[in-house]
Amino acid sequence: MRKAVVLLSGGLDSATVLALAIREGYACHALSIDYGQRHKVELEAAKRVARALGALEQKTVSIDLAVFGGSALTDTNIAVPTSGVQKGGIPVTYVPARNTIMLALALGWAEVLQADDVFFGANAVDYSGYPDCRPEYVRAFERMANLATKAAVEGRRFTLHTPIIDLSKAEIIALGVKLGVDYGLTVSCYQADREGRACGRCDACRLRREGFQAANLPDLTRYAGRG
Amino acid sequence: MRKAVVLLSGGLDSATVLALAIREGYACHALSIDYGQRHKVELEAAKRVARALGALEQKTVSIDLAVFGGSALTDTNIAVPTSGVQKGGIPVTYVPARNTIMLALALGWAEVLQADDVFFGANAVDYSGYPDCRPEYVRAFERMANLATKAAVEGRRFTLHTPIIDLSKAEIIALGVKLGVDYGLTVSCYQADREGRACGRCDACRLRREGFQAANLPDLTRYAGRG
Numbered sequence: 001m002r003k004a005v006v007l008l009s010g011g012l013d014s015a016t017v018l019a020l021a022i023r024e025g026y027a028c029h030a031l032s033i034d035y036g037q038r039h040k041v042e043l044e045a046a047k048r049v050a051r052a053l054g055a056l057e058q059k060t061v062s063i064d065l066a067v068f069g070g071s072a073l074t075d076t077n078i079a080v081p082t083s084g085v086q087k088g089g090i091p092v093t094y095v096p097a098r099n100t101i102m103l104a105l106a107l108g109w110a111e112v113l114q115a116d117d118v119f120f121g122a123n124a125v126d127y128s129g130y131p132d133c134r135p136e137y138v139r140a141f142e143r144m145a146n147l148a149t150k151a152a153v154e155g156r157r158f159t160l161h162t163p164i165i166d167l168s169k170a171e172i173i174a175l176g177v178k179l180g181v182d183y184g185l186t187v188s189c190y191q192a193d194r195e196g197r198a199c200g201r202c203d204a205c206r207l208r209r210e211g212f213q214a215a216n217l218p219d220l221t222r223y224a225g226r227g
Numbered sequence: 228m229r230k231a232v233v234l235l236s237g238g239l240d241s242a243t244v245l246a247l248a249i250r251e252g253y254a255c256h257a258l259s260i261d262y263g264q265r266h267k268v269e270l271e272a273a274k275r276v277a278r279a280l281g282a283l284e285q286k287t288v289s290i291d292l293a294v295f296g297g298s299a300l301t302d303t304n305i306a307v308p309t310s311g312v313q314k315g316g317i318p319v320t321y322v323p324a325r326n327t328i329m330l331a332l333a334l335g336w337a338e339v340l341q342a343d344d345v346f347f348g349a350n351a352v353d354y355s356g357y358p359d360c361r362p363e364y365v366r367a368f369e370r371m372a373n374l375a376t377k378a379a380v381e382g383r384r385f386t387l388h389t390p391i392i393d394l395s396k397a398e399i400i401a402l403g404v405k406l407g408v409d410y411g412l413t414v415s416c417y418q419a420d421r422e423g424r425a426c427g428r429c430d431a432c433r434l435r436r437e438g439f440q441a442a443n444l445p446d447l448t449r450y451a452g453r454g
Binding site for chain 1: 286288289290291292294295296297317321322323324325326327328330331332334335336338339358359361363364367368370371372374375376377379380
């Protein structure tokens with residue numbers, strides 16, 4: 001059985017990717033990163049999702065990106081926007097180099113496990129404002145990784161899989177439902193409360209809700225202040 | 228004044244690189260990484276070196292790579308080799324994806340600071356066994372970084388400087404002495420004791436001592452068990 005490291009945030013996209021990797025027959029090691037995000041409750045969701053979908057194990061690595069500041073997701077002095085998804089430009093919820101840091105950690109674990117595959121739920125459609133979700137970035141990371149490791153020097157080839165990069169949120173949801181993902185276990189909201197209930201107003205909430213509507217599927221998200 | 232992030236381990240190579248970046252006129256923000264290394268005392272050396280050479284500030288980010296295991300530097304069940312530098316192959320002191328992880332963190336801080344330059348003390352001569360010290364790796368990381376960030380999307384160009392990559396240890400030492408680096412403040416040993424005294428037998432100690440000998444310069448390293 002081929003091993004893979006799957007980056008698992010606890011949100012909707014990465015849960016779908018984990019289900020896909022398992023369906024493709026990989027023995028999956030799920031990696032979650034505590035990077036000082038305000039929505040730390042998503043890490044609890046990651047543990048639940050890993051268990052429910054059948055990952056072999058799940059690890060959480062802590063790294064305090066709040067030391068650097070610069071993002072609404074790690075700096076409580078910068079508010080999470082709630083007035084609607086911005087058209088054009090990069091939102092303040094962007095965390096500098098976050099995906100590069102998370103992929104570097106996944107690469108490190110993959111090397112220790114002697115896994116040649118990493119799965120990553122980047123999506124270029126809904127989040128086109130994030131530079132490190134673009135296909136050209138993904139290919140450049142893969143190329144760098146193939147020069148970075150002992151495995152590469154020994155002639156093994158590393159592959160970075162981004163199976164949902166071109167799917168709309170509705171397509172991701174439809175796919176996940178078909179694969180048996182229980183989206184009620186996932187948390188997308190950037191400012192979910194301690195119980196994992198969503199605000200309903202941040203970009204992540206809006207994109208998620210619109211996804212369920214467009215997929216014509218019931219949205220099991222729990223919202224704060226609605227019982 | 229142009230800002231730069233300088234990766235500073237507390238060892239000899241990165242101290243020399245910091246001195247070079249300051250001499251080139253950069254306002255230097257020194258970044259040290261506590262990755263669960265046994266020779267944590269090098270982080271104290273990093274603070275001393277940053278102060279002595281005139282970095283604007285120094286930050287230490289913690290990330291527990293020991294969670295993954297797989298290296299003599301993070302796993303106390305794997306002994307640090309002390310019988311001489313291995314010819315060919317990758318030594319067990321190699322930490323999977325360590326440089327990729329440290330460079331990703333430097334990239335993140337650079338983006339927050341709006342710095343377009345990162346300095347990194349990779350050296351391809353003495354440590355030819357480490358895949359992530361090779362020039363082709365460095366160029367691939369730089370290329371990836373130029374697709375990863377908000378700064379890149381806005382048209383700014385990121386440069387990864389590796390000024391000592393082609394120098395021998397003796398050349399690095401001769402350069403640093405000329406720039407006024409006090410190598411007595413640095414710690415290279417993979418298993419230095421709590422006071423920062425070196426074992427004298429690990430690869431890092433051997434390469435360092437041979438470097439001072441070849442440069443015909445006094446070695447101020449403090450060794451354990453020799454007063």
